[in-house]
Amino acid sequence: MALASGVRFAERALLRPWALLRGTTLGRTEPAAGGGGDGARRFGSQRVLVEPDAASGVAVMKLRNPPVNALSLELLTELVISLEKLENDKTFRGVILTSDCPRVFCAGLDLTEICGRNPAHCAEYWKAMQELWLRTYLSSLVLVAAINGACPAGGCIIALSCDCRVLADNPKYRIGLNETLLGIIAPFWLKDTYVNTIGHRASEQALQLGSLFPPAEALQVGLVDQVVPEDQVQSTALSEMARWLAVPDHARQLTKNMMRKATADRLLRQRDADTQNFVSFVCRDSIQKSLQAYLEKLRQRKG
Ligand SMILES: CCC/C=C/C(=O)SCCNC(=O)CCNC(=O)[C@H](O)C(C)(C)COP(=O)([O-])OP(=O)([O-])OC[C@H]1O[C@@H](n2cnc3c(N)ncnc32)[C@H](O)[C@@H]1OP(=O)([O-])[O-]
Numbered sequence: 001m002a003l004a005s006g007v008r009f010a011e012r013a014l015l016r017p018w019a020l021l022r023g024t025t026l027g028r029t030e031p032a033a034g035g036g037g038d039g040a041r042r043f044g045s046q047r048v049l050v051e052p053d054a055a056s057g058v059a060v061m062k063l064r065n066p067p068v069n070a071l072s073l074e075l076l077t078e079l080v081i082s083l084e085k086l087e088n089d090k091t092f093r094g095v096i097l098t099s100d101c102p103r104v105f106c107a108g109l110d111l112t113e114i115c116g117r118n119p120a121h122c123a124e125y126w127k128a129m130q131e132l133w134l135r136t137y138l139s140s141l142v143l144v145a146a147i148n149g150a151c152p153a154g155g156c157i158i159a160l161s162c163d164c165r166v167l168a169d170n171p172k173y174r175i176g177l178n179e180t181l182l183g184i185i186a187p188f189w190l191k192d193t194y195v196n197t198i199g200h201r202a203s204e205q206a207l208q209l210g211s212l213f214p215p216a217e218a219l220q221v222g223l224v225d226q227v228v229p230e231d232q233v234q235s236t237a238l239s240e241m242a243r244w245l246a247v248p249d250h251a252r253q254l255t256k257n258m259m260r261k262a263t264a265d266r267l268l269r270q271r272d273a274d275t276q277n278f279v280s281f282v283c284r285d286s287i288q289k290s291l292q293a294y295l296e297k298l299r300q301r302k303g
Contacts, residue, residue, distance in 0.1 A: 043085075044061075044078075044082060045078040045081070045082065046074070046078070047063070047064055047065040047072075047074060047075045047078050048061060048062070048063060048064070048075070048078045048079055048082045049061070049062040049064055049100055050062075050082050050085075050086070052086070052091075052092065054091050054092075057091060057092050057093040057094060057245070058092070058093070058094045058095070058096065058238070058241055058245075059086050059092055059094075059095050059096070060095075060096045060098060060234075061079075061082060061083070061086075061095050061096065061097050061098070062098055062099060062100035063075065063079070063097075063098070063099050063100060063101070063105075063106055064099075064100035064101060065101070066101050067101065067104070068101060068104045068106075068107035068150075069099055069101050069104055069105065069106040069107060069155070070106075070107045070108070070109070070110035070111070070112075071106065071107075071108060071109050071110050071113075071129070071132075071154045072110040072112075072113060073110075073113055073124065073125055073128055075110075076125075076128040076129060076131070076132050077128060079132055080128075080131055080132055080135050083095065083135055083136065083139065083141075084135070086141060087139065087140055087141055092141065093141060093142060093245055093249060094141055094142035094143070094144065094241045094244065094245055095139075095141050095142070095143050095144075096143075096144045096145075096146050096234075096237045096238070096241060097143060097144070097145050097146065097158065097159075097162060098145070098146040098147075098148055098233075098234070098237070099147075099148055099149050101149065102149070103149045103150065103172065103173075104149040104150045104155075105145075105147045105148060105149040105150060105151040105155050105158075105159070105173070106149075106151060106154060106155030106158055107150065107152060107153075107154075107155060108152050108153030108154030108155050108156075108157075109129070109153065109154045111291055111294065111295045111298075112295070113125045114282050114291065115288065115291045115292055115295055116288070116292070119279050119280075119283050122278070122279045122282055122283060123275050123276075123278075123279045126274075126275050126278045126279065127271075127275055129154070129157075130189075130267060130271060130274065130275070132157075132158070133157060133161055133189065133190070133193075133267075134264055134267065134268070136158060136161035136162065137161040137193065137260055137263070137264055138257070138260060138261075138264050140249075140253050140256075142163050142164075142241060142244040142245060142252070143161070143162040143163050143164075144162060144163065144164045144165075144166065144237045144240050144241050144244070145158065145159040145162040145164070145165045145166065145237075146166050146233045146234055146236075146237035147159055147165060147166065147167040147168065147173065147175065147224065147233070148168050148173075148230065148233050148234075149168070149173055150172065150173050150174060150175075151167070151173065151174070151175035151176075152174065152175070152176065152177075152178050152212055153177055153178055153179055153182075155175075156175050156176055156177055156223075157177075157190055157193070159175065159224075160190075160193045160194065160197055160223075161193065163244060163256070164225050164240045164244065165223070165224040165225050165226075166224065166225065166226045166227075166228060166233055166236045166237045166240060167215050167218060167219070167224040167226070167227050167228075167233075168215070168227075168228065168229070168230040168233045169215050169227045169228060169229055169230065170215065170230055171214045171215065173214075173215060174212035174213055174214050174218075175212065175213055175218050175223055175224065176206060176210075176211045176212040176213050176218070176223065177190065177194060177206065177207055177210070177211075178210040178211070178212050179207075179210060180207065180208060180209070180210040181210035181294075182210075182290065182291060182294045183286075183287060183290035183291070183294070184281070184282065184287065184290075184291070185281070186207060187274060187277075187278065188266065188267075188274070189263065189264075189266060189267040189274070191203065191207060192263045192266065193263065194206070194207060196259075196260075196263060197222065197223065198221050198222045198223055199222070202221050202222075206221070215227040225240070226240070
């Protein structure tokens with residue numbers, strides 16, 4: 001991707017993805033079903049499947065960490081690396097992010113990564129979460145979220161950092177930031193992203209109440225751009241992509257950078273403090289108890 005210089009700042013500012021890749025198989029390439037040439041080859045890792053279409057310059061990136069695409073450290077790492085790989089390949093101008101798991105786009109933070117873990121692990125995990133947000137929020141590529149399932153909390157973070165969101169019209173597929181219901185708090189950079197998307201008053205209300213919006217309400221509040229029947233999510237995401245790709249890259253990238261830089265810079269300036277805040281907060285006994293109780297409730301609930 002021929003990045004405009006104004007957008008390069010993001011790449012320089014970000015840390016390189018972790019050398020630590022527990023159990024990942026990045027870089028694996030295999031022919032797509034019925035595919036032949038390079039444009040039809042798919043690559044990816046254990047938890048992220050990438051289906052590139054060189055002819056259109058668009059890749060479909062599917063999260064596949066069953067059962068619910070919880071954002072484990074491995075999934076976060078693999079997402080960042082897959083995205084970086086596409087950004088560094090001049091062939092690609094856009095990515096459609098979607099889920100390979102039925103009924104769930106992404107269940108948010110993997111609570112087992114922050115329950116009963118030591119502070120060092122929680123810090124490593126949080127840095128990975130920051131990294132994914134920075135990488136997606138500032139991506140030079142056009143990112144379209146094709147939300148084909150439930151999209152709470154961290155799932156919503158991924159969707160919010162895309163340029164455009166298409167949600168399947170299924171009342172079970174709710175989207176929003178429900179952190180307060182778990183007894184935790186969205187970080188300031190996530191709050192800023194919410195405000196940038198749906199405005200201050202709506203964010204103030206939704207964040208405090210931990211609202212998860214069904215599709216029609218998500219559309220009304222501006223959290224998603226389109227709500228379509230489930231079998232049209234992918235085709236609509238592709239049409240949206242075409243609309244965004246009709247704009248010259250350099251102009252779109254510089255404009256995106258102008259709109260998002262200040263929000264991202266706030267985190268870049270205080271990444272360590274944000275990590276310390278998160279770790280000292282989630283490691284409190286009372287918060288651990290509340291997270292354990294939430295996790296237990298999820299395990300007991302079925303369907
Ligand atoms: C502060 C920073 C900002 C971000 C904060 C966050 O993201 S906080 C996160 C906020 N996220 C939420 O509040 C979302 C919580 N999750 C849900 O509401 C539902 O799982 C669902 C609607 C996503 C899918 O419903 P469904 O009926 O299709 O699936 P199901 O419910 O039957 O679950 C299947 C299995 O997955 C397990 N598991 C689920 N989520 C998580 C998780 N996050 N982690 C780990 N595990 C999780 C669940 O325990 C069960 O395990 P079991 O018993 O098989 O060993």
